[in-house]
Amino acid sequence: MQLPPDDRTLSPYTGYTRAHWEAAADALLGAVEPYATEDRALYHFPGDRQSWSGRLSDGLEGYARTLLLAAFRRDETALERYADGLAAGTSGVWPRIEDRSQPLVEAASIALALRLTRPLLWDRLDDPVRQRAAAWLGDALTAEAWPCNWELFPVTVGGFLQEIGYETEESGKAIDRGLERIEDWYAGGGWYTDGDGRKYDYYNGWAMHLYPVLHAWLAQDERLLELYGGRLSRHLDDYARLFGGDGAPMHQGRSLTYRFATTAPLWLGALTGRTPLPPGETRRLASGALKYFLERGAVDANGLLTLGWHGPDESVLQGYSGPASPYWASKGFLALLLPAEHEVWTATEEPGPAERADAITPIAAPNWLVQSTRSDGLVRLHNHGSEDVRYDPYYTRLAYSTATRPAPSYDNSVLVGADPSRTDIVPLGVGDGWVASRHSVGESVRVTSVVLARGAVEVRAHLVAGAEPRTPVRVTGWACRDGVRAELRPVAGLSRELSGVTGDGPTLFVALARLTAEPDPAPLEDLVSVRVDGEDGLRVRWSDGREVRVRLADGEGVGVQG
Numbered sequence: 001m002q003l004p005p006d007d008r009t010l011s012p013y014t015g016y017t018r019a020h021w022e023a024a025a026d027a028l029l030g031a032v033e034p035y036a037t038e039d040r041a042l043y044h045f046p047g048d049r050q051s052w053s054g055r056l057s058d059g060l061e062g063y064a065r066t067l068l069l070a071a072f073r074r075d076e077t078a079l080e081r082y083a084d085g086l087a088a089g090t091s092g093v094w095p096r097i098e099d100r101s102q103p104l105v106e107a108a109s110i111a112l113a114l115r116l117t118r119p120l121l122w123d124r125l126d127d128p129v130r131q132r133a134a135a136w137l138g139d140a141l142t143a144e145a146w147p148c149n150w151e152l153f154p155v156t157v158g159g160f161l162q163e164i165g166y167e168t169e170e171s172g173k174a175i176d177r178g179l180e181r182i183e184d185w186y187a188g189g190g191w192y193t194d195g196d197g198r199k200y201d202y203y204n205g206w207a208m209h210l211y212p213v214l215h216a217w218l219a220q221d222e223r224l225l226e227l228y229g230g231r232l233s234r235h236l237d238d239y240a241r242l243f244g245g246d247g248a249p250m251h252q253g254r255s256l257t258y259r260f261a262t263t264a265p266l267w268l269g270a271l272t273g274r275t276p277l278p279p280g281e282t283r284r285l286a287s288g289a290l291k292y293f294l295e296r297g298a299v300d301a302n303g304l305l306t307l308g309w310h311g312p313d314e315s316v317l318q319g320y321s322g323p324a325s326p327y328w329a330s331k332g333f334l335a336l337l338l339p340a341e342h343e344v345w346t347a348t349e350e351p352g353p354a355e356r357a358d359a360i361t362p363i364a365a366p367n368w369l370v371q372s373t374r375s376d377g378l379v380r381l382h383n384h385g386s387e388d389v390r391y392d393p394y395y396t397r398l399a400y401s402t403a404t405r406p407a408p409s410y411d412n413s414v415l416v417g418a419d420p421s422r423t424d425i426v427p428l429g430v431g432d433g434w435v436a437s438r439h440s441v442g443e444s445v446r447v448t449s450v451v452l453a454r455g456a457v458e459v460r461a462h463l464v465a466g467a468e469p470r471t472p473v474r475v476t477g478w479a480c481r482d483g484v485r486a487e488l489r490p491v492a493g494l495s496r497e498l499s500g501v502t503g504d505g506p507t508l509f510v511a512l513a514r515l516t517a518e519p520d521p522a523p524l525e526d527l528v529s530v531r532v533d534g535e536d537g538l539r540v541r542w543s544d545g546r547e548v549r550v551r552l553a554d555g556e557g558v559g560v561q562g
Helices: 018-035 055-073 076-093 102-116 127-141 149-163 168-183 203-218 222-242 256-272 279-294 325-337
Strands: 186-188 359-363 368-373 378-383 399-401 414-416 423-431 434-441 445-454 457-465 472-475 485-492 499-501 507-516 528-532 537-542 547-553 557-561
Touching: 018 055, 018 076, 018 279, 018 325, 055 076, 055 102, 055 325, 076 127, 102 127, 102 149, 102 203, 127 149, 127 168, 149 168, 149 203, 168 203, 203 222, 203 256, 203 325, 222 256, 222 359, 222 368, 222 378, 256 279, 256 325, 279 325, 359 423, 368 434, 368 445, 378 445, 378 507, 414 445, 414 457, 423 557, 434 547, 434 557, 445 547, 445 557, 457 472, 457 528, 457 537, 457 547, 472 507, 485 528, 499 507, 507 528
Parallel strands: none
Antiparallel strands: 359 368, 368 378, 378 399, 414 472, 423 434, 434 445, 445 457, 457 507, 472 499, 485 507, 528 537, 537 547, 547 557
16 A cells, blocks of 8 residues: 655654545455456455355445545545445345345445435435435335444434435434444443443444434534544543554453544544543554554555454454455545544544553443553553353453564463353452453353552452362463563462462462553562452552552452552
């Protein structure tokens, strides 16, 4: 991908400007064109992988997600091609939108693109094409959605159809129904769960905030914009802390192959004026993420986005991931809706949170503790409240970072017997430098965990209850990666190999951990001392003299003082 020369005056951290975003969008759009069918209704990208929705649906996905990119770019030449595809697709090529079907997802991208570019695309279509397209999209108004972010797809379709005067009553009902539904999942502080349970991940930004805020903004509905924009602004206070100094987003949650879609909420805050971030910081974080992926193999030799994280990587995919799935990264190009004279493009880049100072930040809704260090730009996420409905290494590990990824060897876990599972997570609180939770292993074992963090150092304590005496327990730490150093040291209940056994009752296991990219860090023992206090407590003394007392009680929670 050919990009303009870096501008280190305007963008001292990344070198990227609006011209870089434009060039990246143009390159991605140019690369996908040869993979369109002759009628331009479907885009079939190379490779053996197919989603569980099938080849036809995958081809529609290719059309819809790259159309979204063309819409953000306002590329009239490209939009003409997509107009041809719309005419053909709605003439019987595209699969119908049915209950809980993938076309419902893609209909939202198509509707949003049409709404954003109405004078450039929709208004230039022949009336029969408009009628067919509205009728095809109209099935989304009554299609049953999966009970998660999918509830917002009928909202997005309804917003466009209502604007053009098609089935206005049904469109209004779809909008109201979807917006009412997500209220059940708003957890406060700018955070949503992605459906029932405690599924906290990037869907907060690229779905749960994106669609309601854009709908309110496009509809010029100040009441809705105040509500959803206010939530977005609060979310960005926390969200900005989840990017490393090298631009890497946090490696946690599902659908990570969408990559720099992680930048969408940053741009959305700037677009709507609902952000606590200075414009130079917004661009620095977003451009850092785009650059991070472009420099690490996200685009292959044909200019196509690959299924993976850096390059191709099956481990980050789900069953619904098809060859065109990565093109939801198009959402990051929401940036180009901001005109060139907007302050987010003209301001000098400012450092992100991970570059300004060491920080330990509690986030109440998901019960997370975010730990960042300025010296190496690493960000670590201590997860004591997020899980999927099933065991998933991208949700249920104790910690994630911007420099590591979940390992098959069960990093950041407590293994009781041979069971690595961590289910039924119960948040037990998060505060100044600590976070705690309880989870289940199998049918009877309960593990109460607390992490205390300061600088790059962590004290991890786990109280295992409900296990038979002499049950093996193993504690694991960070997975090693090039350029980072992972340490795990036993303190109590563990051998040098980080394994131990349970006693006749609840048994405490304590370790020191650290993940750092510093070349010569101080010894852990010089930075913190830990003393076990009774059967379920500890006293922690940090090198600056601060002391913390912790009490873990099975069934009663965790007490932290100091």
